[in-house]
Amino acid sequence: MDKVYRSYYTKSDPIVTYMFEKACVRAGMRVLEPCAGDGVFVDVLLKLVSGVSIDIYELNPKPVHVLRNKYRDRANIRIIHGDTLTDVELTLFSNAGGFYDRVIANPPYGAWQDYEKRRYLRKLYPKLYVKETYALFLYRCVRLLRDKGLLVFIVPDTFLNLHRHTKLRSYLLTNTKIRELCLFPSSFFPGVNFGYANLCIITLERCANRSDCLANTFKVIAGLRDVGELGTLARWVEPHQEVSVFSQSDVYENIDHALLVSADPRITYIINNSDMRIGDIADCVTGFYSGNDKKYLRVASKDLRNAKRYDLADVSQIARDYATKNDILKGIEGTKCFIPILKGGNVRYYKPEMWYMDWGVEAVRNYKTSKKARFQNSQYYFKYGVGVPMVSASRITAALIENRLFDQSIVGIFTKNPKWIHFLLAFFNSALCNRLIRTINPTANNPANYIKKIPFAKPSKNELEKINGIVKSIIQNLKQGKKYNRECDFDLEELITKTYQL
Numbered sequence: 001m002d003k004v005y006r007s008y009y010t011k012s013d014p015i016v017t018y019m020f021e022k023a024c025v026r027a028g029m030r031v032l033e034p035c036a037g038d039g040v041f042v043d044v045l046l047k048l049v050s051g052v053s054i055d056i057y058e059l060n061p062k063p064v065h066v067l068r069n070k071y072r073d074r075a076n077i078r079i080i081h082g083d084t085l086t087d088v089e090l091t092l093f094s095n096a097g098g099f100y101d102r103v104i105a106n107p108p109y110g111a112w113q114d115y116e117k118r119r120y121l122r123k124l125y126p127k128l129y130v131k132e133t134y135a136l137f138l139y140r141c142v143r144l145l146r147d148k149g150l151l152v153f154i155v156p157d158t159f160l161n162l163h164r165h166t167k168l169r170s171y172l173l174t175n176t177k178i179r180e181l182c183l184f185p186s187s188f189f190p191g192v193n194f195g196y197a198n199l200c201i202i203t204l205e206r207c208a209n210r211s212d213c214l215a216n217t218f219k220v221i222a223g224l225r226d227v228g229e230l231g232t233l234a235r236w237v238e239p240h241q242e243v244s245v246f247s248q249s250d251v252y253e254n255i256d257h258a259l260l261v262s263a264d265p266r267i268t269y270i271i272n273n274s275d276m277r278i279g280d281i282a283d284c285v286t287g288f289y290s291g292n293d294k295k296y297l298r299v300a301s302k303d304l305r306n307a308k309r310y311d312l313a314d315v316s317q318i319a320r321d322y323a324t325k326n327d328i329l330k331g332i333e334g335t336k337c338f339i340p341i342l343k344g345g346n347v348r349y350y351k352p353e354m355w356y357m358d359w360g361v362e363a364v365r366n367y368k369t370s371k372k373a374r375f376q377n378s379q380y381y382f383k384y385g386v387g388v389p390m391v392s393a394s395r396i397t398a399a400l401i402e403n404r405l406f407d408q409s410i411v412g413i414f415t416k417n418p419k420w421i422h423f424l425l426a427f428f429n430s431a432l433c434n435r436l437i438r439t440i441n442p443t444a445n446n447p448a449n450y451i452k453k454i455p456f457a458k459p460s461k462n463e464l465e466k467i468n469g470i471v472k473s474i475i476q477n478l479k480q481g482k483k484y485n486r487e488c489d490f491d492l493e494e495l496i497t498k499t500y501q502l
């Protein structure tokens, strides 16, 4: 796979079947394949319908050669070796209000653009995030559709929620009628497994009337068990598949016009109508990186996960009274200069000390000057806060930072008022919090900017006392090396749910 062209070809019959059933191509239409590869979509199109005229664009000379050989006898096909995003003829079509009846594509995802090209794309698409090629293709191709023309694209689902695609969403919601979104894991696509995002097939109709666009409703289908189900999805829905209906005006009104794909409208309601967010009551910041953990980091035991490549900590070198030192950000003199650091990994409430960072004066000087190191948000180091791992494969978790250093795989949450610390620990470990953040951002990531956006609800005095009591007893048990009673999780979940009036 090369970084420039990003050629993941669509070698999957069910995906192609679903896309063509949605596209409803008929004789006499003008069809655009904006990034053809070796022509998977064109081959199917030629089998399904006759009498269509097809324009094919492809940037990479190798597949262009294949395409020219394959379709040399086809008078209805034009093959253009060119860049769909910048091609002058396409820009003319786009400025004239569109040209094509159908566009069907699997555009390149995150294709590498050199800096000069990025600058140029920024000029052409000033409102869009130019590093993500699929978003540019989507925008470009909607503008190439004539009014009422249809587009079917298979793309990552990140455009539905990420901040960087806010302008794209605003454009789509007010210039098209979305007909259907089908969401499924990237592993359904042969040879692809992003991990960071799911895939999405979007079907939309170009619509010149803004009010008609906003009055439109569309279906979101999720919960498919395997790729084969896409082969029949355009005709019937299986009982286990989740179908939700969204109104475009509701989505447009959402914060950042984000599509909050939650089957539960109450979650969406809380997200859009909350008076306060986590960012209002706490600072949320990313932590420290030494630039060379192999050299500076020590581990308590070689049995720990990912511990093999690090040296063992020497107990006699671990500093204990560091948090009270006024000039701790300058480092510690002498050999007793290793301090505990909290790292990622999903552990709830309390993480025992497992890792230590060299905090000697020389090491700290290096962290501050090395290009590789991240001595960021240092005013929060050694403070009493809550740490949420940046990546949580199954569920978001949180553990006390408790005056430790925290590394860049953790978002540190430091409440302006200490009375919320234990409440936040309970909240970030709750299923409700997980539903909220996964609705705001369905990827497995919890960056600080999304954590800030999570709604915050104030518990009553009575509820706060109960929550604090339970959380403190959980921490006490964990610190003594004991397990805590799992009933506590249910009690906390109930209290949190009540606080959020769900």
Ligand SMILES: C[S@@+](CC[C@H](N)C(=O)[O-])C[C@H]1O[C@@H](n2cnc3c(N)ncnc32)[C@H](O)[C@@H]1O
Binding pocket: 004, 005, 006, 007, 008, 009, 010, 011, 034, 035, 036, 037, 038, 039, 040, 041, 057, 058, 059, 060, 063, 082, 083, 084, 085, 105, 106, 107, 108, 109, 111
């Ligand atoms: C993900 S592949 C899809 C190919 C084919 N449509 C399929 O589904 O099998 C994307 C294709 O877009 C081409 N491509 C990348 N950037 C392009 C651009 N700016 N203009 C035209 N084609 C481009 C790549 O060379 C690659 O063949």
